[in-house]
Amino acid sequence: MLVYFVRQRRDVPFDWIFLMFGSFIVACGTTHLLEVWTLWHPTYWLSGLIKAITAFVSIYTALELVSLIPQALALPSPAQLETANYQLAKEVAERKRTEEILRETEQRWQLALRGNNDGIWDWNLKTNEVFFSARWKQMLGYEEQEISNHLDERVKRVHPDDLDCVTKAVADHFVKTTPFYINEHRVLCKDGSYKWILDRGQALWDENGKVVRMVGSHTDITEHKQAEEALSSLLNQLETIVEQRTAELTKINESLEAEIIHRQQIEEALRESEQRFRATFHQAAVGIAHVETNGRWSLVNQRLCDIVGYTPRELQLRTFQDITHPDDLDADLKYVEQMLTGDIQTYSMEKRYFRKDGSIVWINLTASLVREVSGLPKYFIAVIEDISERQAALRDRQLSQERLQASLLEKEVLLKEIYHRVKNNLQVISSLLSLQSEYIKDKQDVEIFQKSQQRIASMALIHEKMYRSTDLARINFGEYVQDLVASLCTSYELNEDAIALIFNIDEHILLGLDTALPCGLIIHELVSNALKYAFPEGKKGEIKIEILEYPNKQILLNISDNGIGLPPNFNFNNTASLGWQLVDALATQIDGGINIKNEKGVEFQILFSV
The missing domain is CATH 3.30.450.20 (PAS domain)
Known part of the structure; x- marks a missing residue:
């Protein structure tokens, strides 16, 4: 029975000791049987041999038990075995549940791969092998076994014009410049045509920051591109x-x-x-x-x-x-x-x-x-x-525009009427001064009245130009200056053979009333002084009037003559003359600086911004 037990339970530890006990029991039992046998048959040598064998087996078994007892004592107790069995059963149950979850996950993964319209790929950077899903291959017209799992199979199908773009996108993702890899490019199909795909992926880095794996998908967007x-x-x-x-x-x-x-x-x-x-x-x-x-x-x-x-x-x-x-x-x-x-x-x-x-x-x-x-x-x-x-x-808006145009026409007529009336009023004032001067006996007073009359005439001329201008807000200053100087020459009875007038005026200088009026009075005063004092006793010479426009919207007003010039002790700021004070005040009004040169005559330069 012990031999049968050992043969059936081969996992039992120290199975040889059971065999030794079995041998001892069989030998011992045989000696008892031989003692009964020798009552009738004197086979003492055989009985002694069996006892000797029994003794040898028992001694050998006892000796072996000496070294076996510590090992047997080290075996777990039934309670420990029961606890271990319980823990083992728990682990087995947990392992079975985990295996079941893994099977379900694997089934879902396989269903997702078969049902997903996107192609799935998994790139192992250590082996440079790529897993391609069946849908990935189907998109390009290939059967399951027609494409190997090596990376070159994917690279050689990228359109040559798009390869650099794909390589750069992958490299940027590997160095974490971009959080995800995403790129649109063309891929070669089995029939030789190209399809547009949207390729997306996510890399996996190890603890050393080295990319070990990259998983992604691609979507056929050819129809989308065509649309x-x-x-x-x-x-x-x-x-x-x-x-x-x-x-x-x-x-x-x-x-x-x-x-x-x-x-x-x-x-x-x-x-x-x-x-x-x-x-x-x-x-x-x-x-x-x-x-x-x-x-x-x-x-x-x-x-x-x-x-x-x-x-x-x-x-x-x-x-x-x-x-x-x-x-x-x-x-x-x-x-x-x-x-x-x-x-x-x-x-x-x-x-x-x-x-x-x-x-x-x-x-x-x-x-x-x-x-x-x-x-x-x-x-x-x-x-x-x-x-x-x-x-x-x-x-x-058309209705509003019609109303606006009517209003503008009305204002234009009103503005022209204002310019016309101002000009007429100034002419009336000039006429009154002329009449009043006839009753003045003092020659100096008469001259003062005449100067005032001329100044008013220069202002009336500006309003006349404004009235006749198509702009109504600005006048052609060059035309106005020439008319103004012509009027002064008539007043002072200029001898054209003795004094020449030279004009150098930009044709397209347009000035508004606030700037044209003080500039006109300045020109009136400076030209009048040149006509009266620069050429005494019929001396010949020339008067030059320059008005130049600079690119930075500045205008240079230059009045010069080659007459006798200013007195040596002349001080512009300390003179008591009303004309010089008027020129200084008007230049300040237009924010202009006065520069006087008293060489070979006199030259007045006034630079101001429009």
């Missing part, structure tokens, strides 16, 4: 429409600037939306529709439905003729006929639609014809923009 190109063409048409409208609006008066700014904002928004534009047909900001050649709406977006107040189903049961205003229908049908015959490729017009509630909405329609490969008309693409508010605003 983007079609939408880009549509946006170009919209941009052309916007530019045309902007060109028209620029012709309207400054009161339309707010509308122009709004239009520019729309254009900027359109340009930005072109970069971000990934929305579908129904998310467009304008009405877009496919219209059959017989006029029936075949495909409409929500924006068009909002404009005309119909649901998509209601609108598709109608034609564009059903909702077009009768006054606009003939022109619309004429454009359609020209497109069908190939005379024009696209057309744009402003027209009216009837809304579902019977109201009228103004729209801007841009239509183009899509043809079959054979050239036959297929359908129209229509872009509809609601311009009702803009039409109302244009009507309001």
Whole structure:
């Protein structure tokens, strides 16, 4: 039985000791049987041999037990075994649950790989091997075993023009310049064509900061790219429409600037939306529709439905003729006929639609014809923009512009009348001074009256120029100076053979009243002094008047003569002459600096800003 037990329980420790005990029991039992046997048969030698064997087995077993007892005592007790068995059973249960979770996770992962429309890849950087999901291979037209798992299989399928871009994107992610790897590029398919894919990935770094693994996916975006190109063409048409409208609006008066700014904002928004534009047909900001050649709406977006107040189903049961205003229908049908015959490729017009509630909405329609490969008309693409508010605003602004123009005309007439009356009043004052001077006997007083009369005449001349100017705010200063100097020459009875007048005046200097008036008085005083004092006793010479405009909006006023010049002790700031004081005050009024040169005559330079 002990031998049978050892053979059935081969995991029992010290199984040899059981065999020794079994041998001892068999030998001992055999000696007892031989003692009974020797009662009838005297086989003492055999009985002694069996006892000797029994003794040898018992002694050997006892000796072996000496070294076995410490090991046997070290064996766990039943309680310890029970605790260990319980803990082991718990671990086994936990392991089974973990294995079950892993199996479920593996099943979900396999289902995700089979059901996901994206291709999955897993790159082991240590071995340079890449796992490609079945969907990844299916996208490119390959069977399961047609692509190896080496990295080169992926690299050689990237379009040569996109390889540098892909390499840089991966490198930037590896050095953590970008948090994720994402790139759009072309990949070679089995049939030799290329597909656009959106490739995304995330790297895994070890504790040393070295990339050991990268997992990602790629999505086929070829159709999306093609749709983007079609939408880009549509946006170009919209941009052309916007530019045309902007060109028209620029012709309207400054009161339309707010509308122009709004239009520019729309254009900027359109340009930005072109970069971000990934929305579908129904998310467009304008009405877009496919219209059959017989006029029936075949495909409409929500924006068009909002404009005309119909649901998509209601609108598709109608034609564009059903909702077009009768006054606009003939022109619309004429454009359609020209497109069908190939005379024009696209057309744009402003027209009216009837809304579902019977109201009228103004729209801007841009239509183009899509043809079959054979050239036959297929359908129209229509872009509809609601311009009702803009039409109302244009009507309001046209009315406001008419009122503004009438008001400006009225103010222009009033301003001319003011200039005319001021000029007349100054002439009356000049005439009064002339009459009053006839009663003055003192020659010096008469001269003072005459100077005042001449100064008033120079101011009246400015108002005369203002009255006759088309600008009403500025005069041509060159023409005014020449008329002013001519008037002074007449007053002083200039001998043209003795004194020559030289003018060097920029032709396009325009000055307002506040600047022209003090400049005119300064020129009056300086030219008058030159005519009176520079050439005594009929001496010959020349007077030069220069007015030059500099690029920094500064004007140089230069009055010079080659006469006798100023006295040696002349001090401009301490002179008691009213004329010199007037020149100084007027120069200060226009923020101009006076520079006097008393060499070979006298030269006055006044530089001021416009």
